[in-house]
Amino acid sequence: MARILAIAQKDLRQNLRDRKTFLFLLLMPAAFTLLFGFAFGKGSDGRLAVGYLDQDGGLFSPALKNLLQADLRLVEQPGQSQADLTQQVRDGKLAAAVIIPAGYSQQILADSPLKLQVIVDPASSASATLQAALLSDVGRLLMAVSAARAEGEVDAPAVESRLAAAQREAQAASQTASQADAAKPSPLQPSQTSPGMMAQFAIAGLLVASQLLVEERKTRAMQRLLTTPARRAEILLGHSLSIFVLILAQLLLLILFGQIVLKLDYLRLPWATLLLAVTTAACVAGLGLLVGALARTDEQAIIFSMICMFLFAGLGGAWVPLEVTGSAFQTLGHLTPVAWVIDGFKNIIARGLAFDSVLLPAGVLSAYAALFFALAVWKFRFE
Amino acid sequence: MNAIEIENLQKSFGTRRAVDGISLAVRQGEIFSLLGPNGAGKTTTLAMLSTLLRPDGGDARILGHSIKHESAAVKASLGVVPQDIALYMDLTARENLDFWGRMYGLRGGALRQRVDEVLEMIGLTERQKDPVGKYSGGMKRRVNIGAALLHKPKVIYMDEPTVGIDPQSRRSILDSVVALKEQGMTVLYTTHYMEEAQELSDHLAIMDSGRLIASGTQQELIQLVGGLDRIRLAINGDVERVLATWRTITGVKQATVEEGLLMLLVEDSNQALPRLFESAAAAGVRITSVEIQEPNLEAVFLHLTGRALRDG
Ligand SMILES: Nc1ncnc2c1ncn2[C@@H]1O[C@H](COP(=O)(O)OP(=O)(O)OP(=O)(O)O)[C@@H](O)[C@H]1O
Numbered sequence: 076m077a078r079i080l081a082i083a084q085k086d087l088r089q090n091l092r093d094r095k096t097f098l099f100l101l102l103m104p105a106a107f108t109l110l111f112g113f114a115f116g117k118g119s120d121g122r123l124a125v126g127y128l129d130q131d132g133g134l135f136s137p138a139l140k141n142l143l144q145a146d147l148r149l150v151e152q153p154g155q156s157q158a159d160l161t162q163q164v165r166d167g168k169l170a171a172a173v174i175i176p177a178g179y180s181q182q183i184l185a186d187s188p189l190k191l192q193v194i195v196d197p198a199s200s201a202s203a204t205l206q207a208a209l210l211s212d213v214g215r216l217l218m219a220v221s222a223a224r225a226e227g228e229v230d231a232p233a234v235e236s237r238l239a240a241a242q243r244e245a246q247a248a249s250q251t252a253s254q255a256d257a258a259k260p261s262p263l264q265p266s267q268t269s270p271g272m273m274a275q276f277a278i279a280g281l282l283v284a285s286q287l288l289v290e291e292r293k294t295r296a297m298q299r300l301l302t303t304p305a306r307r308a309e310i311l312l313g314h315s316l317s318i319f320v321l322i323l324a325q326l327l328l329l330i331l332f333g334q335i336v337l338k339l340d341y342l343r344l345p346w347a348t349l350l351l352a353v354t355t356a357a358c359v360a361g362l363g364l365l366v367g368a369l370a371r372t373d374e375q376a377i378i379f380s381m382i383c384m385f386l387f388a389g390l391g392g393a394w395v396p397l398e399v400t401g402s403a404f405q406t407l408g409h410l411t412p413v414a415w416v417i418d419g420f421k422n423i424i425a426r427g428l429a430f431d432s433v434l435l436p437a438g439v440l441s442a443y444a445a446l447f448f449a450l451a452v453w454k455f456r457f458e
Numbered sequence: 459m460n461a462i463e464i465e466n467l468q469k470s471f472g473t474r475r476a477v478d479g480i481s482l483a484v485r486q487g488e489i490f491s492l493l494g495p496n497g498a499g500k501t502t503t504l505a506m507l508s509t510l511l512r513p514d515g516g517d518a519r520i521l522g523h524s525i526k527h528e529s530a531a532v533k534a535s536l537g538v539v540p541q542d543i544a545l546y547m548d549l550t551a552r553e554n555l556d557f558w559g560r561m562y563g564l565r566g567g568a569l570r571q572r573v574d575e576v577l578e579m580i581g582l583t584e585r586q587k588d589p590v591g592k593y594s595g596g597m598k599r600r601v602n603i604g605a606a607l608l609h610k611p612k613v614i615y616m617d618e619p620t621v622g623i624d625p626q627s628r629r630s631i632l633d634s635v636v637a638l639k640e641q642g643m644t645v646l647y648t649t650h651y652m653e654e655a656q657e658l659s660d661h662l663a664i665m666d667s668g669r670l671i672a673s674g675t676q677q678e679l680i681q682l683v684g685g686l687d688r689i690r691l692a693i694n695g696d697v698e699r700v701l702a703t704w705r706t707i708t709g710v711k712q713a714t715v716e717e718g719l720l721m722l723l724v725e726d727s728n729q730a731l732p733r734l735f736e737s738a739a740a741a742g743v744r745i746t747s748v749e750i751q752e753p754n755l756e757a758v759f760l761h762l763t764g765r766a767l768r769d770g
């Protein structure tokens with residue numbers, strides 16, 4: 076046990092002496108979270124500024140506008156045409172624009188709803204935010220209409236009262252009152268990007284950890300360890316422990332950053348947050364040992380780590396929320412640990428769910444940790 | 459009493475027999491040198507003796523413990539100074555020693571005190587807080603040795619600990635090896651520098667191509683060369699061509715080139731020298747210097763293998 080601690084302590088000392096560690100593990104994720112979180116959400120409220128044009132003026136457009144306003148900062152100027160909006164989007168004055176087409180309400184009643192018209196650069200990240208907001212808001216409207224219809228009274232007040240009831244329910248589910256207005260997060264607000272970047276840059280820890288192992292093998296210090304009474308299991312555990320502690324510390328600092336700077340309520344369920352942080356760190360520790368086991372050179376350590384990071388972060392929804400993707404992509408994404416990290420943290424900070432909602436993500440992450448660790452032990456070379 | 463007993467140790471890498479059945483005994487408290495050129499199998503032998511490599515055949519006992527069956531006991535009684543500088547370059551000398559001490563099971567005040575002693579011993583007390591990566595080659599070598607001494611091992615292996623360093627650092631390392639012996643440690647020392655083996659060893663063995671070609675005290679080994687004289691010559695012509703002719707001259711037992719000089723073992727230099735001058739004149743080259751020396755380990759190696767210990 077003393078040897079395991081000595082090895083872990085030695086590794087941590089080496090890591091902390093390396094400036095790269097702070098850059099990759101703390102500065103970059105904090106910077107990226109801020110960048111993604113606020114750059115696209117123009118205005119201090121962090122919502123997208125979206126032009127709004129109502130060509131319908133029908134029964135349901137006020138209700139829809141109401142819904143959209145929770146997620147988007149709607150900019151409505153009298154007398155504007157579709158062409159004006161297009162120009163403003165192109166000039167970057169607006170992130171996007173939404174047009175409620177004429178006859179929209181009518182077509183809902185006729186049971187063949189029209190699509191909303193959207194003006195946005197499809198390559199911009201605002202596009203994903205907007206699509207996600209529209210998808211969920213239109214969905215809510217249609218559900219309220221069909222609920223009203225089931226009771227035979229399809230008029231605006233009936234629909235609006237159903238929407239209001241649904242809203243109250245959502246608020247009740249989220250336990251703190253202060254959460255209420257943030258109950259419907261838009262995808263690129265900090266509640267999305269903070270867990271995403273946290274997961275992505277926890278994997279960046281591989282870089283630091285695996286390079287250490289490669290270096291130890293290269294200088295033959297690892298072989299020298301085997302001439303001492305230290306056992307192989309102690310050496311592997313010592314190295315894993317150091318990665319675990321490093322990543323756990325990283326996550327806890329980023330969680331504090333989220334709580335204090337981004338006003339995300341990670342501490343609403345402190346034990347759930349801790350459980351996720353611990354299982355995430357264990358998962359990265361296993362993966363770090365695996366990359367350290369497989370990489371023969373420094374370059375390989377960097378390449379393997381980067382592949383893991385980009386593959387897992389990209390597929391797992393750190394950049395584009397899985398909610399706005401198709402079901403095939405969602406399934407694929409959930410093959411990566413990152414998706415489960417994000418799911419778990421979002422259940423806490425955005426979805427207002429209870430402690431047991433993190434048990435599945437934490438369980439999956441533990442299983443990944445065990446898998447990576449087993450592979451690493453199997454493949455580990457000491458020379 | 460023998461500290462190390464090696465019996466018919468063997469190790470192959472593919473078809474190459476790196477260690478080809480060596481047997482020897484090292485007495486407790488002595489310095490024993492394994493002298494051999496590059497690729498002789500010295501490091502491979504030490505790797506087996508420190509349980510890093512499993513022998514293909516044979517066994518060895520370190521203080522009575524079999525390297526095959528009691529590796530834990532072997533490791534606990536050993537200090538190993540590897541040929542490579544196996545240290546953490548971004549940590550200081552003190553941090554390195556502290557870490558290796560903990561690997562050997564030391565801790566607390568005892569560890570601190572021992573680290574102080576070892577720093578003193580390797581002469582790095584002043585520089586203990588500098589990262590090892592910033593040290594000179596000689597200083598790194600000294601830390602490399604220090605890291606194996608923390609737990610006061612009874613037996614210590616040193617694999618070419620003086621390679622690539624300045625004469626002053628080498629001197630200090632050789633002195634500390636002798637100091638270790640005086641503290642009662644048994645030292646198994648490998649080198650391809652004959653002078654070191656000659657200066658340090660109580661007993662030594664000469665290794666070549668995985669085999670021991672001779673072993674004993676220095677006197678015993680030099681007697682192998684019998685009454686032969688050792689001559690070193692410089693010429694101002696094509697060394698290789700002259701070498702070929704001189705090998706055929708009566709009385710010349712062995713001839714080789716070392717560091718640009720011709721090195722010969724002859725039965726009697728009084729008779730051999732005139733013939734050498736004659737032959738040189740016939741070939742149109744001048745002999746520019748001649749030195750007749752006592753036979754040494756270099757000569758033994760030449761005598762036994764027909765090659766120089768160090769090529770070039
Ligand atoms: N891991 C290995 N795989 C294959 N061949 C090896 C390995 N280690 C050593 N050898 C070969 O075994 C032979 C003995 O090597 P070894 O390192 O033991 O020699 P040495 O006497 O220590 O030489 P040097 O003075 O250069 O350190 C060499 O021919 C070497 O190429």
Ligand SMILES: [Mg+2]
Binds near residue numbers: 502541617618
């Ligand atoms: Mg060697």
